[in-house]
Amino acid sequence: MTSSLNLWLIPVLPLIGAAVNGFFGKRFSRRTVAAVALLFCGAAFLKTLLVAAQFSSLQLPHTEFLAHWIRSGDFVVNFEFYLDQLTLVMLLVVTGVGFLIHIYSVGYMWEEGGFYRFFAYLNLFMFFMLTLVLAGNYLQMFIGWEGVGLASYLLIGFYFTRDSAANAGKKAFIVNRIGDFGFLIALFLMIKHFGSLNFGQVFTSVSPLPTETAGFGLLTSIGLLLMVGAAGKSAQIPLYVWLPDAMEGPTPVSALIHAATMVTAGVYMVARSHIIFDHAPNALTVVAIIGTLTALFAATIGIAQTDIKKVLAYSTISQLGYMFMACGVAAYSAGIFHLMTHAFFKGLLFLAAGSVIHAVGGEQDMRKMGGLRQYIPWTFLTMTIATFAIAGFWPFAGFFSKDEILWQAFSSSHGSWVFWLVGVITAFITSFYMFRLWFMTFFGDYRGAEPAGHGNDPHGHGDHAHGTPHESPAVMLAPLAILAALSVVGGWVNIGGRFEHFLAPVFQSTAMAEAAGEAPEAGARGTEYLLMAISLGAATLGLYLAYLLYLKRRDLPQKIADALGGFYNAVVHKYYVDEIYATLFVKPLVDGSTRVLWHGVDQGVIDAAVNDTADGARQVSDVARRMQSGNVRSYAGWVAAGGALVIAYMVWMGVR
Amino acid sequence: MVPVSYYLMLSGILFACGVVGFLIKRNIITIFMSIELMLNGVNLSFVAFAAHWQKLSGQVFVFFVMVVAAAEAAVGLAIIIAVFRTRETLNVDQVNLLKL
Numbered sequence: 001m002t003s004s005l006n007l008w009l010i011p012v013l014p015l016i017g018a019a020v021n022g023f024f025g026k027r028f029s030r031r032t033v034a035a036v037a038l039l040f041c042g043a044a045f046l047k048t049l050l051v052a053a054q055f056s057s058l059q060l061p062h063t064e065f066l067a068h069w070i071r072s073g074d075f076v077v078n079f080e081f082y083l084d085q086l087t088l089v090m091l092l093v094v095t096g097v098g099f100l101i102h103i104y105s106v107g108y109m110w111e112e113g114g115f116y117r118f119f120a121y122l123n124l125f126m127f128f129m130l131t132l133v134l135a136g137n138y139l140q141m142f143i144g145w146e147g148v149g150l151a152s153y154l155l156i157g158f159y160f161t162r163d164s165a166a167n168a169g170k171k172a173f174i175v176n177r178i179g180d181f182g183f184l185i186a187l188f189l190m191i192k193h194f195g196s197l198n199f200g201q202v203f204t205s206v207s208p209l210p211t212e213t214a215g216f217g218l219l220t221s222i223g224l225l226l227m228v229g230a231a232g233k234s235a236q237i238p239l240y241v242w243l244p245d246a247m248e249g250p251t252p253v254s255a256l257i258h259a260a261t262m263v264t265a266g267v268y269m270v271a272r273s274h275i276i277f278d279h280a281p282n283a284l285t286v287v288a289i290i291g292t293l294t295a296l297f298a299a300t301i302g303i304a305q306t307d308i309k310k311v312l313a314y315s316t317i318s319q320l321g322y323m324f325m326a327c328g329v330a331a332y333s334a335g336i337f338h339l340m341t342h343a344f345f346k347g348l349l350f351l352a353a354g355s356v357i358h359a360v361g362g363e364q365d366m367r368k369m370g371g372l373r374q375y376i377p378w379t380f381l382t383m384t385i386a387t388f389a390i391a392g393f394w395p396f397a398g399f400f401s402k403d404e405i406l407w408q409a410f411s412s413s414h415g416s417w418v419f420w421l422v423g424v425i426t427a428f429i430t431s432f433y434m435f436r437l438w439f440m441t442f443f444g445d446y447r448g449a450e451p452a453g454h455g456n457d458p459h460g461h462g463d464h465a466h467g468t469p470h471e472s473p474a475v476m477l478a479p480l481a482i483l484a485a486l487s488v489v490g491g492w493v494n495i496g497g498r499f500e501h502f503l504a505p506v507f508q509s510t511a512m513a514e515a516a517g518e519a520p521e522a523g524a525r526g527t528e529y530l531l532m533a534i535s536l537g538a539a540t541l542g543l544y545l546a547y548l549l550y551l552k553r554r555d556l557p558q559k560i561a562d563a564l565g566g567f568y569n570a571v572v573h574k575y576y577v578d579e580i581y582a583t584l585f586v587k588p589l590v591d592g593s594t595r596v597l598w599h600g601v602d603q604g605v606i607d608a609a610v611n612d613t614a615d616g617a618r619q620v621s622d623v624a625r626r627m628q629s630g631n632v633r634s635y636a637g638w639v640a641a642g643g644a645l646v647i648a649y650m651v652w653m654g655v656r
Numbered sequence: 657m658v659p660v661s662y663y664l665m666l667s668g669i670l671f672a673c674g675v676v677g678f679l680i681k682r683n684i685i686t687i688f689m690s691i692e693l694m695l696n697g698v699n700l701s702f703v704a705f706a707a708h709w710q711k712l713s714g715q716v717f718v719f720f721v722m723v724v725a726a727a728e729a730a731v732g733l734a735i736i737i738a739v740f741r742t743r744e745t746l747n748v749d750q751v752n753l754l755k756l
Contacts, residue, residue, distance in 0.1 A: 630752075632748070633678070633679055633748065636678060636679060637679050640675050640679065
């Protein structure tokens with residue numbers, strides 16, 4: 001047994017920060033609040049780095065027991081931590097990117113109300129996210145899972161005086177509950193059949209089981225239910241609808257929670273449970289199909305959005321789809337690799353978008369931007385790197401991870417050329433809408449409102465004058481620069497497959513299967529380069545098309561939109577999915593609750609029972625009250641009458 | 657010798673008169689007198705039984721009742737005077753300050 005690493009410190013440090021800021025932050029100055037938040041978040045990052053430094057000397061997977069929690073007969077759940085290569089990658093991403101976004105937030109939120117509240121929530125989120133990542137069993141993971149949902153709810157509804165923000169928070173929370181339902185049922189199935197939720201025990205119970213190639217067995221059910229949970233948290237079809245609305249939250253929140261970390265929890269969970277999925281190929285196929293569909297579907301919606309954050313939101317959904325596609329073809333390390341690079345470049349995209357929004361005084365509509373590259377050169381530079389990264393251009397990070405996924409989708413034994421084709425089409429669309437955003441925001445002429453136009457400012461940034469767009473302060477630019485650097489070099493860690501070798505012990509069974517399948521194919525390299533060239537070509541085509549439509553021929557987009565007519569409208573309205581859900585699920589629920597549960601059961605049965613009981617009591621006492629007239633002689637009269645009655649009775653008895 | 661039932665009948669009539677007077681009269685002094693009437697009705701039955709059974713305890717009880725009645729008369733009349741001084745009436749229906 002190696003000495004303890006005190007892993008519990010990593011999640012608990014941000015929790016202390018959250019508690020200090022949450023309980024006492026109201027009395028602190030902004031400077032103190034920021035210092036507390038950064039100190040504890042940074043400490044967690046440092047601790048993670050320390051763990052990483054000792055990592056090579058550890059016996060993996062390294063588990064640490066903290067406390068007993070539930071002990072009920074044979075069923076035991078403890079507070080324990082589970083550290084392996086996958087955990088370490090997630091820890092570094094969460095604390096690293098999280099810390100950068102904390103720094104950025106200090107600048108971004110400086111003039112907002114509720115400064116301390118924001119940082120308390122942000123630290124609370126870090127605590128739950130780290131609990132989720134470090135958990136040693138599914139139940140502890142579930143705590144983190146629910147906790148990040150709570151933090152996400154609080155932060156989406158941060159501007160709670162705005163109706164849309166409060167509603168978006170509720171929507172996110174409720175849609176996530178649907179996913180959690182699936183997750184919970186999966187946990188119950190595990191308890192019933194494996195008698196444990198501990199990762200190690202569950203995995204050892206699963207591995208000797210036969211692979212469920214056909215039919216719908218236990219492992220397939222568990223896998224599908226876990227996928228339901230993952231679809232809720234990671235915004236996959238059909239539960240993705242909450243993520244675009246979640247953009248109501250402050251931009252750093254969108255970057256941290258709704259792009260870089262929380263939404264990837266589903267991917268992490270699927271990767272963590274890979275043994276279950278390996279034994280249930282049907283569930284795996286479902287994961288791949290959902291991921292692929294989501295990637296394409298969300299990307300097409302992204303084309304027609306005009307809100308800069310909404311574009312990024314849909315692109316996040318689309319990229320998450322890529323990750324699920326990777327997991328679905330059993331290329332978990334490719335999925336985690338994309339998760340990491342995506343955390344860098346999407347976090348950067350959101351932060352840069354926040355910087356743009358900051359620069360133009362809270363405006364989020366890209367049609368009112370344009371030509372910003374001369375006003376905010378640093379933001380422009382970082383945003384450019386991020387855009388090239390997400391579009392998948394060599395040598396940026398996105399190129400390596402996306403191509404790894406596409407290659408695996410094509411070549412893996414679980415993959416197929418269909419996944420690859422859809423992936424490439426999605427890559428083209430991604431490149432197109434990202435460069436559309438880039439051209440609309442930074443090129444052409446500034447179309448923004450003059451200083452007076454602060455009326456529609458949703459972020460309350462209007463308290464200082466915005467004559468012309470201005471560059472953000474250094475505290476915001478520094479994280480941008482670091483993330484930009486990571487977006488460039490982040491992909492290089494997998495050159496020669498080093499990242500995948502690092503993760504290989506975690507995904508042992510699959511890695512071996514792949515190695516066995518891959519080695520004999522000498523020509524595979526050639527195919528890989530060909531596919532790489534095709535996806536690069538797709539990205540370039542997207543860039544060119546965006547250049548053509550949004551810089552050279554400004555009139556063309558409108559013409560194309562007119563030509564497409566109804567289809568274009570459907571895309572603008574996000575395929576009316578929200579409306580369909582509203583009609584199919586929300587309206588019947590609301591109506592049923594109003595008519596049956598509220599008017600019927602609540603008012604008709606429960607309230608009626610209570611009120612009628614009280615009414616009856618009052619009516620009885622109304623009658624009884626008349627005896628208590630307060631007139632002493634009438635009481636005496638009652639006494640006399642009673643006495644007379646008793647005497648009469650006794651006399652009558654005596655006579656008999 | 658007069659049978660004891662006669663005394664008891666008289667005692668009952670006196671008590672009933674007291675009860676009726678207590679119930680229907682409004683003047684406090686009359687009510688007070690009605691109470692005395694009831695007490696004396698009871699006293700009569702006590703002495704009647706004492707004579708009938710040749711026991712002293714009944715007569716002792718009567719003395720007790722008379723003592724208590726005298727004390728009660730002293731206190732009661734004092735209260736009546738106090739009431740009249742403050743309210744200037746002896747009608748019990750108008751002395752209803754404690755009534756809800």
